[in-house]
Amino acid sequence: MALFVQLTILALFVTLSYGNLEVSITPDVNELLIKGESAQVLKCSSSESGTLTWSYPKVNGVSSDHLEKTISENGQRRSIFEITNFTVPGEMHCEINTDGGNTYTDTIKLILVEERKVEPTYQYGNKSAILSCSIAWSESKPLSIEKVTWMRGDKAVSALPESGRFQTDSSNSLVIDDPKRGDIGLYTAVMKVKGVQTPYKCEVSFKEEKLDLNFSKSNATYVEKMEYAALSCTTNIGLEIKNVEWLKNDTHISKLENPDRFKVNPENYTLSIDSPKREDAGLYIARFTFEGLPEPHDCQVKFKCPPYVMDFTKSKNLIEKDKMELQCRVLGFPKAVVTWLKDDVPLNVSLDERIELHTLDGYKNARLVIKNIEFSDEGEYACHAFSSSFNQSDTKTITVRVKDKLAALWPFLGIVCEVIILCTIIFIYEKRRNKRAEQEENKAQEADGPSMEKKDGLRHRGNSGNPGA
């Protein structure tokens, strides 16, 4: 009997205390610590059908920024309250007015937390690094932290392989002894606050170092007939250098043309280039690998060379309506700016659509094309390369001659004409000579006609007479 009464009372108590089950807020806690200006999703659900409403704290009519929406899920009504910018702490109520006319409420208290963090930056050679997070809250009663557990990912630091290097000091800061680059990352201080069910999580990062290697570089410039060029890059950061590799345009020096000319001093990693050519000028990279740093660090070193325009092969003879193409080959580093002049006047491309400028070997405008060439295009063309870094320029010229389309035909026509004239002269002369000869012969015949016959007669006679004589 006593047991029955006890059970009944218990049942009654259970029914009373869990009467609010008609409506409930998740997360299912009475108090929640939220960092200022952060986001939080609250869900309110009810098994009864009815109208769900939220009432939330406001200060001077302003609440935290939020979105509210009601959805139906598995036959249950749910209202979602999504805080996007938490600024106003206080009690949140979710209430349902059931179709049966009852009202049920669930409550959650949101406490605003302010974090004060110390997020160190990794520096090679430091003896220790200290990470810390302290919090203050919006409650009037003092905040009391019972326990802080430092985590890295989902592991407590005490469970990390080198847990001996990780310690928590009296102010709950995490002290990393002899920090290594691998320690860089995100840590979480899981803080158990007295009187609050769920611990507060504060994320603290051990930041990546911004290495200022402060390289000091050589200042190599090409001069004609120089014996060697020395390129160097040094850093005073005090890191132990494991290795230095030299590259030019992403190509290791051992893969460049005539790699024997490139030598690296094993003492100070200076690169020397024997009998350098203008073509060797450019941007070189000394790729440093340091002890304790997995990634290499590049130091860019310039090997400069004043602008130099290579000679044009010879003058150009073109025929009207041809296409003219002039290629200006330029050497030097940094790259010069190429412009063209015709008879000492800058060429204006925009004035004539027959003229086009193209890029050659990475030099803008270094290829000049004139389509449908005219006599007026004849002249002296100059390629001008100016380097602002040297305040120096180089120019080479080429003479362009334009000929008539029939130009090639003229000599031939000339020869033909000459031949015709000669033939005519010869013909006329021959004709005249023949005529004169004929006339003379006729005259002679007229004058010496009988004697000729006599002679003939004599000869005949003599001939016929001789054998008989």
Ligand SMILES: *[C@@H]1O[C@H](CO)[C@@H](O)[C@H](O)[C@H]1NC(C)=O
């Ligand atoms: C959050 O709200 C505060 C106060 O209303 C405002 O100053 C801040 O700009 C808001 N932050 C964002 C990210 O909207």
Ligand SMILES: *[C@@H]1O[C@H](CO)[C@@H](O)[C@H](O)[C@H]1NC(C)=O
């Ligand atoms: C780390 O070392 C640098 C110099 O190596 C020093 O300036 C800096 O204060 C050190 N930082 C810490 C937290 O010990």
Ligand SMILES: *[C@@H]1O[C@H](CO)[C@@H](O)[C@H](O)[C@H]1NC(C)=O
């Ligand atoms: C960089 O190096 C130069 C000389 O090598 C030195 O004068 C300067 O103070 C250094 N800067 C830093 C930030 O270490």
Ligand SMILES: *[C@@H]1O[C@H](CO)[C@@H](O)[C@H](O)[C@H]1NC(C)=O
């Ligand atoms: C490098 O050379 C330029 C000119 O050739 C000069 O003005 C500059 O001072 C030099 N720099 C160094 C560090 O020697």
Ligand SMILES: *[C@@H]1O[C@H](CO)[C@@H](O)[C@H](O)[C@H]1NC(C)=O
């Ligand atoms: C640099 O390398 C790129 C690609 O590897 C190549 O196209 C380019 O011509 C090279 N430049 C020089 C100046 O060698």
Ligand SMILES: *[C@@H]1O[C@H](CO)[C@@H](O)[C@H](O)[C@H]1NC(C)=O
């Ligand atoms: C590197 O060493 C060579 C030979 O010992 C020396 O001539 C050169 O000046 C050094 N370069 C630098 C940048 O210290």
Ligand SMILES: *[C@@H]1O[C@H](CO)[C@@H](O)[C@H](O)[C@H]1NC(C)=O
């Ligand atoms: C080229 O001609 C155009 C049109 O007449 C003019 O606006 C432009 O300034 C000229 N450019 C040069 C470099 O002379």
Ligand SMILES: *[C@@H]1O[C@H](CO)[C@@H](O)[C@H](O)[C@H]1NC(C)=O
């Ligand atoms: C460049 O050189 C010219 C003379 O060749 C000179 O008048 C001019 O001042 C120089 N410019 C600079 C920036 O040095």
